[in-house]
Amino acid sequence: MELMPYLEKTADTVDKYLHRHFGDVAGELNHASAHLLVAGGKRLRPAVVMLAADSVKKGASPDILPAAVALELTHTFTLIHDDIMDGDSLRRGVPTVHAKWDEPTAILAGDVLYAKAFEYICMALAGERAKVMAVTMLARACAEICEGQHMDMSFEKRDDVTEGEYLTMVGKKTGALYAAAAGIGGLLAGATMEQVEALYRYGMNTGIAFQIQDDLIDLLASPEKSGKDRASDLREGKQTLLMIRARETGLDLSGYRRELEDAEIDEAIAKLEKAEVISGVKKTAMELVETGKKHLSLLPVSPERELLAQISDFFVTRGH
Numbered sequence: 001m002e003l004m005p006y007l008e009k010t011a012d013t014v015d016k017y018l019h020r021h022f023g024d025v026a027g028e029l030n031h032a033s034a035h036l037l038v039a040g041g042k043r044l045r046p047a048v049v050m051l052a053a054d055s056v057k058k059g060a061s062p063d064i065l066p067a068a069v070a071l072e073l074t075h076t077f078t079l080i081h082d083d084i085m086d087g088d089s090l091r092r093g094v095p096t097v098h099a100k101w102d103e104p105t106a107i108l109a110g111d112v113l114y115a116k117a118f119e120y121i122c123m124a125l126a127g128e129r130a131k132v133m134a135v136t137m138l139a140r141a142c143a144e145i146c147e148g149q150h151m152d153m154s155f156e157k158r159d160d161v162t163e164g165e166y167l168t169m170v171g172k173k174t175g176a177l178y179a180a181a182a183g184i185g186g187l188l189a190g191a192t193m194e195q196v197e198a199l200y201r202y203g204m205n206t207g208i209a210f211q212i213q214d215d216l217i218d219l220l221a222s223p224e225k226s227g228k229d230r231a232s233d234l235r236e237g238k239q240t241l242l243m244i245r246a247r248e249t250g251l252d253l254s255g256y257r258r259e260l261e262d263a264e265i266d267e268a269i270a271k272l273e274k275a276e277v278i279s280g281v282k283k284t285a286m287e288l289v290e291t292g293k294k295h296l297s298l299l300p301v302s303p304e305r306e307l308l309a310q311i312s313d314f315f316v317t318r319g320h
Contacts, residue, residue, distance in 0.1 A: 001303045001304075001306075001307060003307055003310040003311065003314060006047070006051075006307055007042070007043075007044070007047055007311075010043060010046060010047045010050060011041075011042065011043040011047075013065070014043045014046045014065075014068065014069060014072060015038075015040070015043070017065060017066075017069055018034075018037050018038055018069065018072070019038060021069075022034035022037050022038060023038055028101075028105070029105065029108055029109060029112060030112070032097050032100070032101050032105050032106065032108075032109035033109040033110075033112040033113055033116075035094070035097050035100065035109070036076050036079060036080060036091060036092060036094070036096075036097060037072070037073070037076050037113070039091075039092040039093065039094045040092055040093075041072070041076075041092060043072060044311070045068075045071040045072060045074075045075050045177060045178065045181045046068035046069060046071055046072050046181075047068075047311065048071075048178060048181040048182050048185065048203060048308070048311065049064065049067060049068035049071050049181045049182070049184055049185040050064070050065070050068050050185060051185065051304045051307050051308050051311070052181070052182045052183075052184075052185025052186045052189070052191075052199050052308065053185040053186065053188060053189035054189070054302070054304040055186075055296075055299045055300070055302050055304035055305040055308060056185070056186050056189040056190060056191040056195060056299065057189040057190055058302065058304075060188070060189035060190075061185075063124065063125035063126065063188075064124040064125070064126060064185065064188040064189065065124075066120040066121070066123035066124050067120065067121045067123075067124040067126075067134060067184055067185070067188055068185070069120050070116075070117040070118070070120035070121045070138065070184075071117075071138075071177065071180070071181045071184070073113045073114075073116050073117040073120060074113070074114065074117045074138065074141070074142065074177060075177060076113055077110040077111070077113035077114045077117070078110075078145055078149075078177075079091060080096070080097045080098075080106055080109055080110035080113070081106075081107070081110045081149075082149065083096040083097065083098060083099075083106070084096075084098045084103055084106055084107065085149070085153070097109050097110075114142065117138060118135055118138065118139075121134050121135055121138060121184070122135065124188050126187075126188040126189075126190075127190070130187045130188050130190070131188070133187050134183075134184045134187045134188055137180050137183050137184055137187070137200075138180055138184065140176075140180075141176040141177050141179065141180035144171075144172040144173075144176040145172065145173060145176055145177060147172050148169050148170070148171070148172030148173025148174070148176070149173055151165070151168070151169040151172065151173070152169055152173055155169070155238075155239040156236075156237075156238070156239070158239065159237075159239075159247075161239040161244060162244070163241065163244050163245070163248075166239060166240070166241055166244055167208060167241075170207075170208050170211045170212070171204060171207075171208055173211070174207045174208065174210060174211040174214075175203070175204040175205070175206075175207035175208045175211070176204070176207070177207065178203040178204065178206055178207030178210065179200045179201070179202075179203035179204040179207060180200075180203070181203055182199035182200060182202055182203035182308075183196050183197075183199050183200035183203065185199070186199040194298055195298050195299060198295040198296065198297075198298040198299070199295070199296075199299075201292070201295045202292045202293070202295040202296055202308065202312075203292075204292070205288045205289070205291045205292030205295075205312075206288070206289060206292040206311070206312045206315055208288050209285040209286075209288040209289045209292070209312070209315055209316050210315040210316075212241055212281060212284060212285040212288070212316075213285055213315055213316045213318065215233060215240040215241060215242055215281075216242070216278070216281060216282065216285075217318070218230075218231065218232060218233045218234075218240075219231050219233065219234060219242065219265075219268075219269065219272075220269065220278075230262075230265060231256075231260060231265045231268070234253065234256050234257075234260070234265070234268060235256065235257060235258065235259065235260055236257065237253075237254065237257045241281050241284065242272065242277060242278070242281050245277045245280060245281060246271075246272060246275065246277050249275045249277060251271060251272070251275050251277065253268060253271075256268050282316075285316045286316055289312040289313060289315065289316050292312050293309045293312055296308055296309055
């Protein structure tokens with residue numbers, strides 16, 4: 001089984017489910033809730049849920065598909081609210097919810113998806129105790145995402161953010177939902193507590209690596225590849241691992257907090273490469289992935305376990 005065909009097949013399954021349940025909804029608020037959901041996406045978090053389930057119990061994923069969708073609902077609710085806070089007007093190639101409707105409607109649309117995520121976990125065909133534990137795990141992840149977002153926003157006012165603070169923030173903002181995706185998939189498929197813990201740790205390490213790679217893509221990838229403005233983190237002076245390491249090596253990038261020409265971005269990249277900041281950050285992401293993959297050894301050997309390992313590798317190689 002190869003990763004990319006698997007991800008495409010899973011995205012198609014999730015898309016069909018979402019279109020069936022959200023594609024033709026009545027009422028303006030439900031339309032706003034469904035807007036980003038049906039606009040597409042890689043559906044990576046549902047894929048992790050389904051692979052975790054199948055790696056614990058072969059063939060379990062169809063039974064827990066609603067729970068996989070619940071993770072996509074949660075992810076989309078965070079995007080809707082993030083877009084409001086960041087004032088972004090485009091997401092997934094379509095206008096953001098608050099741009100198409102208004103901010104109050106967007107807040108409520110996100111709240112609807114947040115509530116429905118718990119409803120959909122309970123629709124999975126699994127034991128009642130496992131579902132209670134899965135709901136608890138998702139609730140905890142949602143609280144951590146909010147904490148992580150708040151930390152990220154507070155960093156904007158500071159120039160002394162430490163690497164430890166950054167990794168804590170990313171663990172909450174991005175790692176927590178991947179950790180919950182893997183843990184919930186295992187829980188609903190009947191994993192032992194040791195296996196659930198291993199899957200959770202796998203997801204946490206992998207999710208942090210995913211965010212570090214996102215920061216690298218922001219700087220290094222063309223807008224065509226990344227779908228975002230090039231070097232927006234550099235221009236905004238965002239406290240990413242790249243910027244923190246640059247500061248620690250004595251590299252002052254504050255002069256780049258403005259509109260930049262491509263040549264100026266290339267100049268900043270050259271400075272970061274010379275100081276070995278970029279290679280060091282890539283190495284940290286790879287180490288996190290390797291740590292995450294080690295936790296998978298508690299699962300039986302299977303094609304699905306191998307795909308979980310491959311997803312980790314994909315997280316730190318995408319955008320190349």
